[in-house]
Amino acid sequence: MSGFLSPKLYEKLKADVLRLTNATQRTERGKPHRGHTDLEIAKRFGISEKQAADIRTIAELEAIDTSRFLEADDWKQERLERKKVGGPGGAAKKTAKRPGKG
Amino acid sequence: MVRAKPEEAIKEQAAKLGAWVVGIASAEAINKIAPKGHRPADLMRGTKSVVVVGTGVTSAGSWRAPSARIQASIAYNRTLNIVIAQQLVPFIEKNFGHAAMLCPPGSANGRHPYISLKLLAEMAGLGTRSMAAGILLNRQHGLLYFGAALTTLELKADGPLDEPVCPHPSCVKLWEKKGVLPCLDSCPTCLDGALEDGAIQWMEYRQSYxxxxxxxxxxxxxxxxxxxxxxxxxxxxxxxxxxxxxxxxxxxxxxxSAELVGQCFECMRKCPVDMAARARLA
Known part of the structure; x- marks a missing residue:
């Protein structure tokens, strides 16, 4: 069907496009994060802005497992009922020295 | 016509309309950060200033809801900010003879906004980005929602805050002692990061979670x-x-249009900045 993104183009570029978007935002001191715009993505891969927007939108949604939506209410309620910061199920202890990716 | 300085008159009007906070950002300063296609003049030609208003939706009472679902069901109520900003538009045009326009709320394509309200609020001095997903934290009011009006009127900008709101001193102590933070601890899949020398060293946010x-x-x-x-x-x-x-x-x-966005508050639940703001409410 014309007017829709080609699945072939999507499969070819989805991983690269997803890396450039705001789907994961990493800010370091002195290095603020800014995801690429659709225009910037389009120029980078030689595609149209509309195609870039389609690839980004589809890839961002595909990256989320449906089960995360279905389990979200229980997850939030469990967090709400937690009493103590640093208790079971929370983040592991870290140090500021930890370098590299999170 | 109002007799006060435009900045004072606009802020006074915003407060009368219900804004908890109001600040002014310079379009020129925003242009230095916002990418092409997402700048004030991309929305309204000739924009010189952006008036940003903020209100809190989650009342002290709503934080007492025993169910996350209940709190989530009342969180999507950003109407107030849009209504305030929309009413500032004719106020500016009638009183100061300059064009004004409501900054389009919502998304333009997918999850990309027309313009980042977070950036506008930041540049208007209404808060700074936090460890919790970069959510803008206001020192007095904690978590806020924002709306904005664009105008060709040149206004004196408030500019970004000099001192970051996050991390709170108690978070710095907790980090030094235990290596955890309330926000990161609440949502270790969505968030990650570290403090160093009492400031955010790095922060990571994952949309898919x-x-x-x-x-x-x-x-x-x-x-x-x-x-x-x-x-x-x-x-x-x-x-x-x-x-x-x-x-x-x-x-x-x-x-x-209920339960669309703003359905999770867990990274804010034990944030000392927001907890202090709640305590001031009731």
Whole structure:
């Protein structure tokens, strides 16, 4: 069907496009994060802005497992009922020295 | 015509209309950070200033809800900011003879906004980005929602804050002692990061975990479930999906604009900045 993104183009570029978007935002001191715009993505891969927007939108949604939506209410309620910061199920202890990716 | 200075008159009017906070950002300063296509003049030609208003939606009472679902069901109520900003538009045009326009709320394409309200609020001095997903924290009011009006009127900008609101001194102590933070601890899949020398050293936010919690029954949920249903060959199982509670909630959310966004508060629940703001409310 014309007017829709080609699945072939999507499969070819989805991983690269997803890396450039705001789907994961990493800010370091002195290095603020800014995801690429659709225009910037389009120029980078030689595609149209509309195609870039389609690839980004589809890839961002595909990256989320449906089960995360279905389990979200229980997850939030469990967090709400937690009493103590640093208790079971929370983040592991870290140090500021930890370098590299999170 | 009002006799006060435009900045004072606009801020006074915003407060009368219900704004908890109001600040002014310079379009020129925003242009240095915002990418092409997402700058004030991309929305209204000749924009010189942006008036940003903020209100808190989550009252002290709503934080006392014993159910996350209840709190989530009343969180999507950003109407107030849009109404305030929309009313500032004719106020500016009639009193100061300059063009003004409501900054379009919502998304332009996918999850990209027309312009980042967070950036506008930051540049108007209404808060700074926090460890919690970069959510803008206001020193006095904690978590706020924002709306904005663009204008060709040149106004004296408030500019960004000099000192970051996050981390709170108690978080710095907790980090030094235990190596954890309330926000990171609440949501270790959505968030990651570290402090160093009493400041944020790095922070990472992952949309693929945050979105299904913050928008549990919103558009993306609807899209995921309808595709599941279409791909399900068994008609009985298909019925379980489409007639089931989660899909029904998603349809209701789309129909009534309720429970669309702002459905998760867990990274803010134990944030000392926001807790102090709640304590000041009631």
């Amino acid at each position: 945050c979105l299904p919690r913050a928008q549990t029954s919103a558009m993306a949920s609807f899209q995921k479930l309808i595709l599941e249903a279409m791909n399900e060959p068994d008609p009985q199982k298909r019925k379980m999906i489409v007639y089931g509670n989660h899909f029904s909630r998603a349809v209701a959310s789309l129909g009534y």
